[in-house]
Structure formats: C-alpha cells, structure tokens
Amino acid sequence: MRRINKLNYILENIRPKNHPGGVPYPEDMQRIYRIVHELEEYMKIDYESIFLFGDILLDQWSLTVAYLVGFPKPSEFSFYRLIEHIEKESKSGRLSKVWEAKRAQMIWLDSHIRFYRNRFITHVDRP
Numbered sequence: 001m002r003r004i005n006k007l008n009y010i011l012e013n014i015r016p017k018n019h020p021g022g023v024p025y026p027e028d029m030q031r032i033y034r035i036v037h038e039l040e041e042y043m044k045i046d047y048e049s050i051f052l053f054g055d056i057l058l059d060q061w062s063l064t065v066a067y068l069v070g071f072p073k074p075s076e077f078s079f080y081r082l083i084e085h086i087e088k089e090s091k092s093g094r095l096s097k098v099w100e101a102k103r104a105q106m107i108w109l110d111s112h113i114r115f116y117r118n119r120f121i122t123h124v125d126r127p
Contacts, residue, residue, distance in 0.1 A: 007036050051116040083110050
C-alpha cells in the first residue's frame with residue numbers, strides 16, 4: 001500500500017495539467033500506471049485469500065466448538081449457524097460466557113465474511 005501511495009504521489013507530480021484527451025501519456029507515466037495496476041491486483045488477491053481462508057477457518061473453528069460442546073449434528077455447524085445458535089441461547093446456554101465475552105468480535109467477523117462472500121462471490125454485480 002505504501003508503494004502504491006508513493007507511485008500515485010509521483011504520478012500527481014509528473015502528470016501534465018492540460019493533457020489533451022485521446023493522446024497517450026508519456027511512456028514513463030504509462031510504466032508507473034502499469035506498476036500501480038499490478039500492485040493493486042496483488043493486493044486484491046491477498047484480500048480475497050484472507051476472506052476465503054478466513055471463512056474456512058471460522059467454519060472449522062465452529063465445527064470444533066460444536067463437537068466439543070456436544071451439539072447434535074455438529075458437522076452442520078458453520079460459523080453463521082453457530083452465531084445464530086449462540087444468539088438464541090445467549091442467556092442460559094452452554095456458550096453464554098463465550099457470547100458475552102466475544103459477541104462484538106464474532107458479529108464483526110461474521111458480517112465481514114458474509115459481506116465479502118455476498119458482494120464478490122455469490123452475487124457478483126460487476127462485469
């Protein structure tokens with residue numbers, strides 16, 4: 001990110017103020033634009049990896065918790081289902097202490113993972 005910021009700063013300083021439309025930028029600017037684009041693609045892949053593998057990690061963690069607590073059919077517990085289950089029994093359930101201590105973090109993780117999945121994987125709304 002720092003490198004992208006530096007390159008964008010350089011571009012702002014060398015970009016001609018009244019560059020005519022339809023005329024390519026000088027080769028040095030085009031080279032910098034290509035580097036910025038390549039770095040942005042790498043960052044996109046990194047973020048996609050974090051969310052995809054994060055989703056898998058949360059589901060595996062939920063499966064482990066479901067087995068340890070003794071839920072019926074623990075293999076069906078995804079992170080989303082675990083949060084849903086804990087919310088229902090938040091006052092008196094077996095995981096009420098976990099819910100009280102980590103509720104905000106669990107909801108934050110769930111909403112970010114679900115937002116990413118819905119926006120960029122399940123319901124792609126861009127070409």
